Amino acid sequence: MTTAGVWHPVALSASIEPGSSAGTHIDGKEFVVWRDNSGAPHMWEDRCPHRGMKLSFGFVRGDHIACLYHGWQYDTAGQCRYIPAHPELDVPGSIRVPVFQTVEVAGMIWVATEPTESAPPAPQETGETVSVRSVFFGAAIDAVLAAIETTPPRPFSGEAAASVLRQIDGRLYALTVGSDTLLLGLHSLSGERTALHVVIAGPAARYSGKGQAHFLAWTAELRHRIETQPAAAVAA
Amino acid sequence: MAGIVLYNYELDENCYKVRLALSMLGLKWEPIAVNAFPGNEQTTPPFLAMNPLGTLPILKDGDLTLFGAEAILAHLARSNDPTDKWLPAEGADFAGVMQWLVFSAGALAVAGEARRSSLFDTPGDGEALQASAGKLLRIMDDHMIARGYEGLDWFAAGHPTIADIALFPAFALSRDFGIDHDEYAGLRRWGRRVRSLPGFVTMPGIPDYY
Ligand code: FES
Numbered sequence: 001m002t003t004a005g006v007w008h009p010v011a012l013s014a015s016i017e018p019g020s021s022a023g024t025h026i027d028g029k030e031f032v033v034w035r036d037n038s039g040a041p042h043m044w045e046d047r048c049p050h051r052g053m054k055l056s057f058g059f060v061r062g063d064h065i066a067c068l069y070h071g072w073q074y075d076t077a078g079q080c081r082y083i084p085a086h087p088e089l090d091v092p093g094s095i096r097v098p099v100f101q102t103v104e105v106a107g108m109i110w111v112a113t114e115p116t117e118s119a120p121p122a123p124q125e126t127g128e129t130v131s132v133r134s135v136f137f138g139a140a141i142d143a144v145l146a147a148i149e150t151t152p153p154r155p156f157s158g159e160a161a162a163s164v165l166r167q168i169d170g171r172l173y174a175l176t177v178g179s180d181t182l183l184l185g186l187h188s189l190s191g192e193r194t195a196l197h198v199v200i201a202g203p204a205a206r207y208s209g210k211g212q213a214h215f216l217a218w219t220a221e222l223r224h225r226i227e228t229q230p231a232a233a234v235a236a
Numbered sequence: 237m238a239g240i241v242l243y244n245y246e247l248d249e250n251c252y253k254v255r256l257a258l259s260m261l262g263l264k265w266e267p268i269a270v271n272a273f274p275g276n277e278q279t280t281p282p283f284l285a286m287n288p289l290g291t292l293p294i295l296k297d298g299d300l301t302l303f304g305a306e307a308i309l310a311h312l313a314r315s316n317d318p319t320d321k322w323l324p325a326e327g328a329d330f331a332g333v334m335q336w337l338v339f340s341a342g343a344l345a346v347a348g349e350a351r352r353s354s355l356f357d358t359p360g361d362g363e364a365l366q367a368s369a370g371k372l373l374r375i376m377d378d379h380m381i382a383r384g385y386e387g388l389d390w391f392a393a394g395h396p397t398i399a400d401i402a403l404f405p406a407f408a409l410s411r412d413f414g415i416d417h418d419e420y421a422g423l424r425r426w427g428r429r430v431r432s433l434p435g436f437v438t439m440p441g442i443p444d445y446y
Pocket residue numbers: 048049050051052053067068069070071072
């Protein structure tokens with residue numbers, strides 16, 4: 001079963017700390033990704049029902065998000081629970097932010113943009129992952145995939161080796177070089193902007209520190225290539 | 237006038253660097269409000285006599301008159317922080333602080349230009365300024381992501397320094413010039429740590445969360 005078009009990677013798990021939020025886009029639509037203080041991830045429409053301001057500008061308090069503008073607070077179900085200007089009010093159930101299903105797989109937060117029974121992507125390489133980074137490109141997903149194939153990383157350990165890029169499921173890819181495997185989440189911010197979420201499949205004992213830095217340098221090289229070469233040359 | 241006096245404009249990000257440092261160092265000081273907008277008072281002769289560049293901030297500390305936010309931070313730290321944490325005395329920590337102070341006062345000034353162009357409609361190509369500022373924030377983000385691999389939370393040392401103070405406003409105020417924090421995970425993480433430092437203060441454009 002393919003998950004394309006339904007499940008999207010929106011952030012590295014490590015990039016959304018408990019009690020924090022960040023704005024993001026999927027295909028041009030605005031969302032807020034946040035983690036409550038207990039560590040559970042959430043993704044909502046980035047729009048406060050009060051006056052439509054961005055909830056990602058607000059802040060997380062325990063298991064609520066408070067809007068920056070007039071302090072309306074929403075619980076983890078997106079239900080408004082508190083309106084500071086009317087502290088006694090029993091807030092009507094209709095004041096609610098649309099929320100989306102999230103899971104954490106492969107060191108990334110995945111979101112279903114519509115209600116679905118379909119399972120989120122399941123990498124065969126389950127087990128420990130070590131995050132590298134999310135990197136952003138002014139290019140569509142296809143151009144980014146093409147650039148990854150023409151500018152692969154060198155293995156962290158061992159001799160230079162050919163790389164193999166393989167689609168695991170939907171937006172999740174595995175890139176193997178030598179004995180190293182990266183898991184890549186491709187995230188379409190809009191038709192011309194893509195985020196690439198990069199983690200190493202493997203134990204922290206082996207990769208943390210120098211291994212992370214090795215693949216960070218690759219993301220910078222990839223970004224440089226996409227930014228300095230005309231799209232046609234990258235795709236060729 | 238004895239003591240520390242800051243010629244200050246509330247909306248100026250360079251004045252904010254100094255206000256942050258004064259507050260984090262726990263110093264007593266006195267502001268003198270300058271009508272920078274729309275008055276441009278800092279470019280009139282009495283101010284040019286103190287700073288021929290016609291910019292803010294200007295600091296007086298006893299007999300000393302100083303301009304340039306980064307130089308002022310260095311002076312405040314060196315003369316008021318006996319632990320030498322805010323401005324390490326030597327080695328890689330000192331070198332790192334210098335590198336990022338120069339970055340802040342030099343290349344990163346474009347973020348201030350982008351902000352002024354969008355808030356006050358000063359001359360300049362707003363879009364080009366925004367793009368250059370975005371690239372500089374990206375350099376900072378790349379650096380903080382790499383620091384994270386070493387378990388380090390701060391730009392130049394294992395603890396906060398005046399480099400963190402100097403760099404904070406450009407990131408914290410980036411929405412003023414149309415750059416959101418979405419794509420800067422390393423800076424979001426660092427920014428939250430800066431906000432939790434004792435003595436942290438905000439300015440207009442930086443929300444006071446608590
Ligand atoms: S817009 Fe969110 S509380 Fe008013």
